[in-house]
Amino acid sequence: MKRSAFLAALLALASCGGGSYAPPAADRAQVLVKLRAAPKEGIRGPKAEGTDAYSDSGGPERGKRFQRVDYRHLGDIAVVLSGAGLGEGGPAPKTASLELYSDGASRRLILMGPGGSTSLTIVNRRSSAVSLFCCGDTGDGFDARLGPGEQAAVTLSKPGTYEMVCDEDETLKATILVAPTSWAAQGESGDEVFFDNLPPGEYEVAVIAPRLPRWTRNVSAVAGKRETVEAEVSVNSMRTVK
Amino acid sequence: MTLRLLAAAGLLCGALAAALAQPGPPPRVPPVPVADAGAVAGRLTFSAVRPKQPIVVYLEREDGGAAGAMPGPLTIRQKGAQFTPAFAVAVAGQEVVFENDEEKEIDHNVYSLGSETIDLGIFPPRKSQNHVFTKPGEVSLYCSVHKLMDGKLFVAPTAAYAVADDDGAFSIAGIPAGNYTLRTYQKAKRFREAELKVSIQSGNTSQLTVEMKR
Numbered sequence: 001m002k003r004s005a006f007l008a009a010l011l012a013l014a015s016c017g018g019g020s021y022a023p024p025a026a027d028r029a030q031v032l033v034k035l036r037a038a039p040k041e042g043i044r045g046p047k048a049e050g051t052d053a054y055s056d057s058g059g060p061e062r063g064k065r066f067q068r069v070d071y072r073h074l075g076d077i078a079v080v081l082s083g084a085g086l087g088e089g090g091p092a093p094k095t096a097s098l099e100l101y102s103d104g105a106s107r108r109l110i111l112m113g114p115g116g117s118t119s120l121t122i123v124n125r126r127s128s129a130v131s132l133f134c135c136g137d138t139g140d141g142f143d144a145r146l147g148p149g150e151q152a153a154v155t156l157s158k159p160g161t162y163e164m165v166c167d168e169d170e171t172l173k174a175t176i177l178v179a180p181t182s183w184a185a186q187g188e189s190g191d192e193v194f195f196d197n198l199p200p201g202e203y204e205v206a207v208i209a210p211r212l213p214r215w216t217r218n219v220s221a222v223a224g225k226r227e228t229v230e231a232e233v234s235v236n237s238m239r240t241v242k
Numbered sequence: 243m244t245l246r247l248l249a250a251a252g253l254l255c256g257a258l259a260a261a262l263a264q265p266g267p268p269p270r271v272p273p274v275p276v277a278d279a280g281a282v283a284g285r286l287t288f289s290a291v292r293p294k295q296p297i298v299v300y301l302e303r304e305d306g307g308a309a310g311a312m313p314g315p316l317t318i319r320q321k322g323a324q325f326t327p328a329f330a331v332a333v334a335g336q337e338v339v340f341e342n343d344e345e346k347e348i349d350h351n352v353y354s355l356g357s358e359t360i361d362l363g364i365f366p367p368r369k370s371q372n373h374v375f376t377k378p379g380e381v382s383l384y385c386s387v388h389k390l391m392d393g394k395l396f397v398a399p400t401a402a403y404a405v406a407d408d409d410g411a412f413s414i415a416g417i418p419a420g421n422y423t424l425r426t427y428q429k430a431k432r433f434r435e436a437e438l439k440v441s442i443q444s445g446n447t448s449q450l451t452v453e454m455k456r
Contacts, residue, residue: 040386065323069389135431240363
């Protein structure tokens, strides 16, 4: 390859926001969302996984309470596209799972597709029964009593946010997000979430991370092009009152 | 194993609710006696099993005015990497004091999502930050340092409120005479929130039964 052609190819690759994705079809668009979770500015001590000094007294349960948020690997971050004309065909999961352990739930935020398109399997890995209550702001929801080792599969139809609580253990909780469209996916801090084969249009990208304020941005998805957005979820975006 | 899907119709739920780490009703300041005051007392009944979560019963004046005197500051401590109490009720306009009570040099940050979104910054032990929540509704409290440190605040529109006990009983005294709407707030949503017109008369206690249905 001639040097000029090589440079042109390199430039084209860079403008796509990465080199690992195939280019879009001529009549379809792509949106690439780069996820990052950031700690609050000014925090002293470790910014990543770790436990404050209290862990040396009070046993493991007390130590657990002092675990710090690991923003470098913050997981269960949901990315949801919404807007007219999106249609079907998005990557929302068909199945999801949630395991309940004696020290908490395996996940804090679970993403489901709309209209009951995702089956969520809840497995009780504890040695005792749990009574679960889950309700959303639309009134949809479920309740379940699971003995040790038992599991249940549930679906939720209406888009919205649902909170699941447990009667026997207040720390056993999870948030379930039913996306308004199938154009939704999950990742962790540092991941890229890639939406391919999108109909061209104007869309809102919403990034929802457990315990953090929602991040949103409007994007124009243009046929034959890839739009790259960098999403940072953090407390730093909030109004500080002192 | 039992599994039942809830009916989809009309359950009024609040904003996103991250659940809490500590059971039990919150401490509250008793209503201040006022002239020409009445009271309500009653019981919530439930059409299905009730989660072991707080339910607040509160009154709103039809003319939008105050109902009862504004209580003094409410203190929520951060100790043992927990909010204590983990659930509390504040009155819109009441001062809330967040106090870092850790014995060791552990910083906390307090921020809220929900009806009021604010960040009170980072503060070390023996320091506190105050805030007056003015918008009624549900507020989730978090610390951005510690991943299990969650709390919840319900900001009631007036000082006329009570937290129902385990049997669903409640009573609110010191309510200025007038016409009110009684409403409920559930920390864990399961029933449609109740709404009931109530007339408070001076020197009387209105007896009520409030049905919580799905």
